[in-house]
Amino acid sequence: MHIVVCIKQVPDSAQIRVHPVTNTIMRQGVPAIVNPYDLFALEEALRLKDQYGGRVTVLTMGPPMAEAALRKAISYGADDAVLVTDRVFAGSDTLATSYALASAIGQIHKDMPVDLVFTGKQTIDGDTAQVGPGIAKRLDMQLLTYVSKVRSLDIDHKEIIVERRSEGGVQVLKTSIPSLITVLEGSNEMRFATMANMFRASRYPVKVWNKELAGIEDPTKTGLKGSPTVVSKVFAPTPRAVKAEIIQCESDDPKDLSVTLLAKMFAKHPKLEKEIAKRAA
Amino acid sequence: MSEATETKKPAGKKRFELDDRLKAYKGIWVFIEHERGTIHSVSLELLGEGRKLADSLGVELAGVVMGPPGETTRSFCREAFFHGADLCYLMEDPLLTDYRNEPYTRGMTDLVNKYQPEILLLGATTLGRDLAGSVATTLKTGLTADCTELNMDMEGRSLLATRPTFGGSLLCTIQTLNYRPQMATIRPRVMAMPDRDNARSGRIVEDALGMVESSIVTKVLEFIPDEMQDKPQLPFADIIVSGGRGMKKPENFKLIWDLAKVLGAEVGATRPVVQSGWVDLERQVGQSGKTVRPKLYIAAGISGAIQHRVGMDASDVIIAINNDPNAPIFDFAHYGIVGNAMTILPALTDAFRIHLATARKAG
Numbered sequence: 001m002h003i004v005v006c007i008k009q010v011p012d013s014a015q016i017r018v019h020p021v022t023n024t025i026m027r028q029g030v031p032a033i034v035n036p037y038d039l040f041a042l043e044e045a046l047r048l049k050d051q052y053g054g055r056v057t058v059l060t061m062g063p064p065m066a067e068a069a070l071r072k073a074i075s076y077g078a079d080d081a082v083l084v085t086d087r088v089f090a091g092s093d094t095l096a097t098s099y100a101l102a103s104a105i106g107q108i109h110k111d112m113p114v115d116l117v118f119t120g121k122q123t124i125d126g127d128t129a130q131v132g133p134g135i136a137k138r139l140d141m142q143l144l145t146y147v148s149k150v151r152s153l154d155i156d157h158k159e160i161i162v163e164r165r166s167e168g169g170v171q172v173l174k175t176s177i178p179s180l181i182t183v184l185e186g187s188n189e190m191r192f193a194t195m196a197n198m199f200r201a202s203r204y205p206v207k208v209w210n211k212e213l214a215g216i217e218d219p220t221k222t223g224l225k226g227s228p229t230v231v232s233k234v235f236a237p238t239p240r241a242v243k244a245e246i247i248q249c250e251s252d253d254p255k256d257l258s259v260t261l262l263a264k265m266f267a268k269h270p271k272l273e274k275e276i277a278k279r280a281a
Numbered sequence: 282m283s284e285a286t287e288t289k290k291p292a293g294k295k296r297f298e299l300d301d302r303l304k305a306y307k308g309i310w311v312f313i314e315h316e317r318g319t320i321h322s323v324s325l326e327l328l329g330e331g332r333k334l335a336d337s338l339g340v341e342l343a344g345v346v347m348g349p350p351g352e353t354t355r356s357f358c359r360e361a362f363f364h365g366a367d368l369c370y371l372m373e374d375p376l377l378t379d380y381r382n383e384p385y386t387r388g389m390t391d392l393v394n395k396y397q398p399e400i401l402l403l404g405a406t407t408l409g410r411d412l413a414g415s416v417a418t419t420l421k422t423g424l425t426a427d428c429t430e431l432n433m434d435m436e437g438r439s440l441l442a443t444r445p446t447f448g449g450s451l452l453c454t455i456q457t458l459n460y461r462p463q464m465a466t467i468r469p470r471v472m473a474m475p476d477r478d479n480a481r482s483g484r485i486v487e488d489a490l491g492m493v494e495s496s497i498v499t500k501v502l503e504f505i506p507d508e509m510q511d512k513p514q515l516p517f518a519d520i521i522v523s524g525g526r527g528m529k530k531p532e533n534f535k536l537i538w539d540l541a542k543v544l545g546a547e548v549g550a551t552r553p554v555v556q557s558g559w560v561d562l563e564r565q566v567g568q569s570g571k572t573v574r575p576k577l578y579i580a581a582g583i584s585g586a587i588q589h590r591v592g593m594d595a596s597d598v599i600i601a602i603n604n605d606p607n608a609p610i611f612d613f614a615h616y617g618i619v620g621n622a623m624t625i626l627p628a629l630t631d632a633f634r635i636h637l638a639t640a641r642k643a644g
Contacts, residue, residue: 036556095417129414130426168317168507169317171380171501172504174499229456231446235454240612243612246611246618254624257620261618276633276637277641279519279520
């Protein structure tokens with residue numbers, strides 16, 4: 001069995017700051033990490049490999065530095081790693097990204113047929129959740145999003161049963177492989193990297209593919225050219241005309257501040273006072 | 282050289298001209314999502330927003346209803362009319378009983394190709410995102426996820442879809458210029474629920490799915506409904522008390538729970554707090570969590586990053602407690618207390634308890 005896991009290197013968003021005066025992003029020194037949601041996908045793939053045997057290939061598209069994300073994945077136990085990188089991919093939106101990744105998976109498939117493709121449910125930088133479905137449609141694979149559990153896998157009959165989170169419940173779905181699965185967060189816990197795998201990761205020759213090696217047939221479907229969406233404006237949100245009324249008292253006593261706050265608020269919002277009184281009763 | 286100068290475009294904004302083949306795309310569509318026989322509230326919220334877009338463009342607003350044959354499915358069309366739709370595209374087929382990607386993608390794609398809407402809106406739910414990503418890729422058009430605001434650029438009839446970017450630290454406006462339909466997903470509770478007008482009606486346009494069960498690979502074996510009482514229902518809570526990283530330690534979150542208990546409120550949290558495992562994922566408020574619109578939102582130890590703000594700034598009244606007087610939360614809260622949340626929260630809990638007891642006696 002051969003599983004391809006798509007991962008992405010993202011800036012650690014918890015550490016991104018906006019410059020208070022210029023309102024621009026301060027990217028300096030923001031560490032790059034593997035998209036946290038992708039680790040659930042990788043772990044799920046590694047568990048299936050432990051159980052059924054086979055290989056796990058990790059795939060990413062990005063700048064040359066994204067190689068570090070692939071090495072991290074190797075250290076957790078992935079077998080192979082492919083970095084798709086080319087200047088023509090710059091500015092790709094989700095439609096263009098899914099085209100490039102689907103092409104690359106097609107190339108990987110030529111070396112060793114792919115049974116399953118795993119992705120995280122979304123990235124923490126784009127937050128779109130669109131690339132997984134896009135790859136599935138392009139490769140004509142069955143799409144299973146928000147999967148919390150792989151119940152069973154029957155390789156001989158090419159059949160997989162999963163639990164999928166849906167609105168208001170869990171759908172149990174049976175489908176055939178090849179299929180593409182986006183894994184829900186919290187479905188598992190990433191294993192620790194072993195010494196042997198860490199050593200292997202440091203020496204592993206990551207396959208670096210440009211657009212030709214990635215099997216891109218039509219470069220106009222990639223990058224800015226291949227992206228239907230364009231970002232027309234980036235801006236900081238407008239502050240409200242009126243800022244918060246800061247509660248101040250003669251003393252800084254929390255009790256006085258609290259009492260003053262309630263008096264002011266309920267004087268202005270008497271309905272809110274009734275509402276809360278009713279509920280708390 | 283001179284040629285290059287002559288063909289140089291005038292400075293300033295480029296005029297945008299839509300391709301002739303795309304000019305045929307007219308009208309606003311909203312996908313009417315339903316599960317277990319109930320319409321999802323986000324679809325009605327989108328009808329309210331879609332109505333505004335349709336009026337500004339002078340076109341019709343349509344609901345797209347797909348489901349099993351029967352009165353329930355048809356009743357969704359009526360609900361759509363009550364909430365602003367002029368017409369509904371109705372596709373009834375037993376194969377559409379449970380949501381499955383394949384038949385829904387096929388049905389929606391066929392409808393779009395046949396009737397050519399210029400804008401297609403879906404709820405950013407698990408179902409809506411699954412469907413939207415598949416439909417957009419099949420149609421090779423643009424899709425913008427999790428929008429917080431929709432406007433029209435009348436020149437080129439272009440949808441201005443605004444959403445947080447850079448991990449939620451800034452906003453960006455995204456356009457789909459030379460592709461149709463322009464697709465966007467919007468999360469529940471981001472848009473206001475329109476008033477229900479039972480006098481409204483509209484026409485129904487019916488189409489057939491044209492698939493057979495044997496051609497659909499994925500089968501639904503079972504549906505396990507969530508036990509509702511166990512799950513916090515933040516999006517519809519009237520009062521929410523939320524804590525952020527400023528709470529310092531998981532133990533301090535008890536202060537949040539104490540206040541929530543006195544107010545009969547739900548407890549919310551920011552992404553870092555949830556990622557640190559202090560509270561459940563279900564309680565995360567913000568771009569990657571839930572969007573809420575309570576009557577009262579109390580934010581303790583929350584700086585007010587955009588990623589959190591977009592999830593809660595439609596709250597009626599916002600109280601912020603933060604020890605940094607320059608924290609962005611004070612730019613959009615209504616009332617602020619500058620101070621240590623660990624000492625303010627217990628005092629505020631007491632003040633509410635006493636105030637409410639007095640109010641009850643009086644009332």
